[in-house]
Amino acid sequence: MSQTIQTNQATSPKRQTAIKKGIPLSSIPTMLLLGIVPLITRLKVMDATEEVKAVFKQAQIADFFSYHKATFILLLAVTMLVILFFSFSKEDLQKYKELKVFVEALGGFLVFSLLSTFFSPYKETALWGVPGRMEGMLMIGAYGLMMLYAIYSFKEAKHYTYIIISLSFLVGVLTFLGIFEYVGHNLLSSTDLGLKLLFPAEYEQLKSMLQLEYTEGKVYGTLYHYNYMGSFGALMVPLFATLCLYLKDIKAKVYCGFFMLCSLFLLFGSTSRGGLIGVALAFAVAVLIFSKNILKNWKFTLPVALALVVVVVGLNVMTGGTIFERIPSLIKDIGISLSGSDQDFDYKDHIPVRDITCQDGKAILVTQTDELHLQLENGELKAYDQNQAAIKLIDQGDMVTLADERFSLFTLTKVYDTDNNWAAFTLVINGRNTFVFRMNDQEGVYMINSFTQEKEDIAYPETFGFQGKERLGSARGYIWSRSIPMLKNTLFIGHGPDTYPMEFPQNDYLGKYYAYNTPNMIVDKPHNLYLQIGINQGIVALVGFLVLVGAYIIQSLRLYIFKRRYVKEEIIGIATMLSVVGYLGAGLFNDSVISVAPIFWILLGIGLAINNMNKKIERA
Incomplete structure (x- = not known):
């Protein structure tokens, strides 16, 4: 001045x-x-x-x-x-x-x-x-x-x-x-x-x-x-x-x-x-x-x-x-935030996959209308619906498609190991990479963290408020709804300065999918x-x-x-x-x-x- x-x-x-x-x-x-x-x-x-x-x-x-x-x-x-x-x-x-x-x-x-x-x-x-x-x-x-x-x-x-x-x-x-x-x-x-x-x-x-x-x-x-x-x-x-x-x-x-x-x-x-x-x-x-x-x-x-x-x-x-x-x-x-939460709203009604579980060597993807079961049989990947009816898999080189209109949104992108064997695949939904699955004869098909290669399950963390408003403020509604319950564990001391990303439920993949249109988002x-x-x-x-x-x-x-x-x-x-x-x-x-x-x-x-x-x- x-x-x-x-x-x-x-x-x-x-x-x-x-x-x-x-x-x-x-x-x-x-x-x-x-x-x-x-x-x-x-x-x-x-x-x-x-x-x-x-x-x-x-x-x-x-x-x-x-x-x-x-x-x-x-x-x-x-x-x-x-x-x-x-x-x-x-x-x-x-x-x-x-x-x-x-x-x-x-x-x-x-x-x-x-x-x-x-x-x-x-x-x-x-x-x-x-x-x-x-x-x-x-x-x-x-x-x-x-x-x-x-x-x-x-x-x-x-x-x-x-x-x-x-x-x-x-x-x-x-x-x-x-x-x-x-x-x-x-x-x-x-x-x-x-x-x-x-x-x-x-x-x-x-x-x-x-x-x-x-x-x-x-x-x-x-x-x-x-x-x-x-x-x-x-x-x-x-x-x-x-x-x-x-x-x-x-x-x-x-x-x-x-x-x-x-x-x-x-x-x-x-x-x-x-x-x-x-x-x-x-x-x-x-x-x-x-x-x-x-x-x-x-x-x-x-x-x-x-x-x-x-x-x-x-x-x-x-x-x-x-x-x-x-x-x-x-x-x-501001208008949406003042209108109150929609208690009947379920974000899983608005995404292609409602749930993913991995048990007994198979990955089960629950869609809005059916279920897709993926499992290994004699070292070969097979697919079935919820009634155990077989679904034909079409091998197109590095990509696999499903010959069934019910699962037309889904494709599988192959991931190879160091010996050039097909060892994993990325589930592609509507053209977007989403979840990664590994395959082996001992454990079958299971979801993994794409970086650590370790087994990973989808989390359904506790939420507070913002039901139906997860996309509010560039998905701040989603973040806040998952963050507020975290305060119950930090009443006296916190997890440490700058450690928020380590404590946030990063494997809340379906919640992220709804809020960000992709599960592969680090909060x-x-x-x-x-x-x-x-x-x-x-x-x-x-x-x-x-x-x-x-x-x-x-x-x-x-x-x-x-x-x-x-x-x-x-x-x-x-x-x-x-x-x-x-x-x-x-x-x-x-x-x-x-x-x-x-x-x-x-x-x-x-x-x-x-x-x-x-x-x-x-x-x-």
Whole structure:
């Protein structure tokens, strides 16, 4: 930001001199975490542990977005710890004492996260995180340290300038990349410079094999996925919009207004419904806080609001309606979610296969109208219906078809062993690979995990709610219905940070088939920040987190609500709080991820520091 935000507090001559000389040393780690680390994107091929292999069915995982970010985050967290060790003072200790309830809530969150790691059956994953996500206990601890460090390092409201500079730089770079993504040209994967940044020399040969996941018209920049760009937008739009509307300095208004528009582009370009929900929630809280001010200055507020609507609608028209493309589906999903579960709905009535059992050496596939029995007889695969009438199998080289209209949807693709013997087959339904079966004389025909080659049965896990709504929110209804019952096992401690995919019932193949139109889908996250914490780190850790953010929001409302006038320190306090609210709202649909979460934890710490300053100003 071009102009430093003023403070009403007296500033010592020593500190004034330090600020004039340049950026305070203590602000540099925070600025790097906010402005630079989210942009790091570079390939790292990681060997999967046995527990990760069993779930993801990969021996190695190619990670563009998380490993190197995690490395820098942990290095900066260590730097923060060193700075705290050498410069922490009694004055700083007093600040933490004044924020006792928040520090204790954070402590509860971290302690029970640590206990979940210690007692986890997946200790290595719980400590480091799943390859490609890297949000294990070390990262959770780094988040907590970031918040405490932000409280420590934010000593004067003037320092907010450095926060805005860092965030506006990040927004600017992501907007630049996003504009090209939006029109179908990903600069990182389609230019020589981008490819050099993405691929280290040792992975040069992988350029033609590995590509960034990319969908034209959806913006994700360097944040891993467009959903996480939505979470980022939910952080940035309320922040820059509040500063733009309520700071009095004209240069600051123009500066923040520009980056507000950039943030809006990133939000709508992401098409993330979670991000839209987060911004809508932050907007509702903003209207509540500024209600008296809005009514008093309606002649100014109304034209600004109308102008913003015109800009957004204009962008939508210019982009052929893509800005608002997911809003109708969001409204539809909200309507469906409020209508109540259909207790008579059975998803198995809507898929080709109702059940698969393997017993007595045969695989039995229950269809909507009959049964298909597959078994070995004298080393040859045979098929029968439920009445044991034979069904002719037609060998067509590497594929086998069934000469019966009742099973016309099914074909078998042969899988050969190292001796070129037909040892297994993939069941293809409607042209899609689904289940894999192995055959041998000792055990007959049985279903297997395609990666581990071990026997596998279909699971029918306990569900809660969303009956008939499994496809709600891009199958979030399915995930939530299976995830909520998992909380019964994590009342005290969880399974360990980032271990959700190991505990989710991945062999709920028929449920996945209905929700995703394929059973071969790995559910690696709950698409909900609160379920993520509750399952991974336990209900007690979730309560600690909710107390932390809830107490912060309540404190902020008490400080700022229903005022007619605000000083600059209060405006930046409100802007920070609304940013946090936006992220928490997006968390109803999105998870924590290291591309965005550090920004949230730092802003939360800064918000607490600002509130503490403003409480002192009020008392003075």
